[in-house]
Amino acid sequence: MIQWLIPPPETPSLPVADSARRYAVRRILCVGQNYVDHAREMGADPDRPAPFFFSKPAMALVTDGGDPLFPSMTGNLHHEVELVLALGEAAEIVGWAVGCDLTRRDLQAEAKARGRPWDAAKGFDQSAPCGALTTGPGPDAASAIRLSVNGEGRQSARLSDMIWAPHEIVEQAARLWDLGPGDLIFTGTPAGVGPVQTGDRVEAVIEGLAPLSFTMGPPRS
Ligand code: MN
Numbered sequence: 001m002i003q004w005l006i007p008p009p010e011t012p013s014l015p016v017a018d019s020a021r022r023y024a025v026r027r028i029l030c031v032g033q034n035y036v037d038h039a040r041e042m043g044a045d046p047d048r049p050a051p052f053f054f055s056k057p058a059m060a061l062v063t064d065g066g067d068p069l070f071p072s073m074t075g076n077l078h079h080e081v082e083l084v085l086a087l088g089e090a091a092e093i094v095g096w097a098v099g100c101d102l103t104r105r106d107l108q109a110e111a112k113a114r115g116r117p118w119d120a121a122k123g124f125d126q127s128a129p130c131g132a133l134t135t136g137p138g139p140d141a142a143s144a145i146r147l148s149v150n151g152e153g154r155q156s157a158r159l160s161d162m163i164w165a166p167h168e169i170v171e172q173a174a175r176l177w178d179l180g181p182g183d184l185i186f187t188g189t190p191a192g193v194g195p196v197q198t199g200d201r202v203e204a205v206i207e208g209l210a211p212l213s214f215t216m217g218p219p220r221s
Pocket of ligand 1 (some may be wrong): 030031032080082101186189197
């Protein structure tokens with residue numbers, strides 16, 4: 001029997017819609033610039049480049065309707081609504097969810113300009129609010145993906161606007177990592193990213209999936 005130096009941390013997990021079961025998460029991979037119009041608004045050429053990945057720690061998840069605290073060290077926190085894939089034993093997609101890739105946009109811009117890593121811009125604590133997983137074949141490509149802040153529409157697209165489709169993203173990620181149970185993939189965001197402030201109500205929807213909503217909490221103290 002293992003004797004721990006200190007008690008092990010809880011395993012991050014997602015609820016499964018219409019089920020008492022949960023899905024244990026070990027890591028979160030994220031795709032950058034997977035919608036043409038968002039790639040353009042970020043100043044990139046969206047001519048189907050190979051997808052690139054960054055990551056967030058599993059403990060960045062905010063689940064079960066929780067409200068994230070407003071992160072430190074940013075004056076420009078952005079929302080990014082995304083389709084989230086959950087992988088199984090053979091790296092097949094076993095579940096689908098609505099996620100929000102919260103981003104310290106000012107730190108990301110600085111990291112890009114200096115050729116530095118994105119961890120502080122993307123992988124901070126509570127940077128990954130995520131809704132319940134829906135199992136099964138997943139939403140069809142015509143499904144709308146939308147995000148509103150205080151009832152005002154900010155992001156609106158179709159999943160078919162993705163440059164790389166879910167199964168293609170898994171194929172590409174599998175060339176770089178041994179994918180398996182506990183791996184979540186955030187698949188990129190459409191255009192319309194913008195700031196979120198303390199007290200803002202964020203509602204994110206993908207047709208066919210459990211919705212995600214949260215209120216941006218007070219600054220972390
Ligand atoms: Mn993103």
